[in-house]
Amino acid sequence: MALTIKEREIKKIEEIIIDKFKSYFDYFSKQCGTLETYEKVCVLSIKEPTDMMVNYDCRGDISNYANAKFIEWIIDTLSSHFGVSIIDRNSKFNSDEDFRNYLQSHNYNILVGSRYPFDIIDYQDYDKHNEFISSRGCLFSVARRKGMALRKNSLFLKLNDVIVEISTxxxxxxxxxxxxxxxxxxxxxxxxxxxxxxxxxxxxxxxxEYKVVKVYVNVTIGFSDNVDDAVIITRSSEK
Structure with missing residues (x-):
């Protein structure tokens, strides 16, 4: 049976989102810790002009937003359900070097979420800082101001399903x-x-004139039994 235009659009969005998420799920594919499964987590609800959906390929934008919101949800879930600590970079560290030494000494070699908490503050140290950050496994997104640093094999993610709904x-x-x-x-x-x-x-x-696009995921998360295997990093206003 042939798909309707709406069903085809939903299928395309689902495929693009699955492909966008693939890098994260591939990166965190080694099972660890206690597993928790979450059903129909809303990672995006966005109102789009119908004309843009028909005449402009906005599916990539939708997948980028969904990806960012999904990462924000993971970070919040690791904080609220798994007890991962939150630190403010500007309050805890006196310099970029202090921050780099912290990441290095704790063996935090994977950085995810917003790039902002990890960015250089003193631009005189730009090249050194950039080289250090680039040496980590970086999975940055257009997420807001939260990032997370992890040790290798401390997080497990399994995407069970992606559900896209388009309504008026x-x-x-x-x-x-x-x-x-x-x-x-x-x-x-x-x-x-x-x-x-x-x-x-x-x-x-x-x-x-408008359509509402909602993206849900069914996902399984596992996190290390050592809560210090990750830390959530925010960045308040500059000192």
Whole structure:
């Protein structure tokens, strides 16, 4: 039976996301520690203009965002469920060299998540710092300001399934206000123009102009019995 356009789009997004995740799951494929399985974890919910989904290949962007949110979820899960510590780089270390020595002495040879916590602070030391960071196994993403440093074979990841859902948002899902004067719905269109709509007209507009893409994963995580085999690194405002 032939797939519908929506089913084909979902399948393509799923394939790209699986391929994007593959580098992480391949890197952490050695089983370790106690295993925990998580079902239908939402790693992305994003509203996209329908025109962009049809006329512009935004599947790569969706997979990048899903990948980043998935890594953020892993980091948060290792903190909340496995007890991995969180340190602030700017508070704990006086210099880039102190930071490098910390990573080296603890044998943290895999760096994941946001690159920002690992970036150089004193640019006079740029080449040395860059060379050191590049010598680690780096799996950076467009994640926000959290990163994680790990010892080899301390984390196990198994992707059991990727589920992509594409739906149409309702009025309740978008930012909209009622005009006190006219009672109509005031909404900023995809072109950035504020217009007033009757409720039914606004619902039709939203139906035609936007789609909501949600990405879920079923995943199994295992982490070392030694909680010090990883550390989560944030970076507060500069000193």
């Amino acid at each position: 948002p309702s009025i309740e899902d978008v930012r909209v206000k009622r005009s006190k004067e006219s009672g109509l719905y005031v909404y900023t269109t995809v072109d950035g123009v504020k217009l007033e709509f009757e409720k039914e007209d606004l619902q039709k507009y939203i139906y035609n």
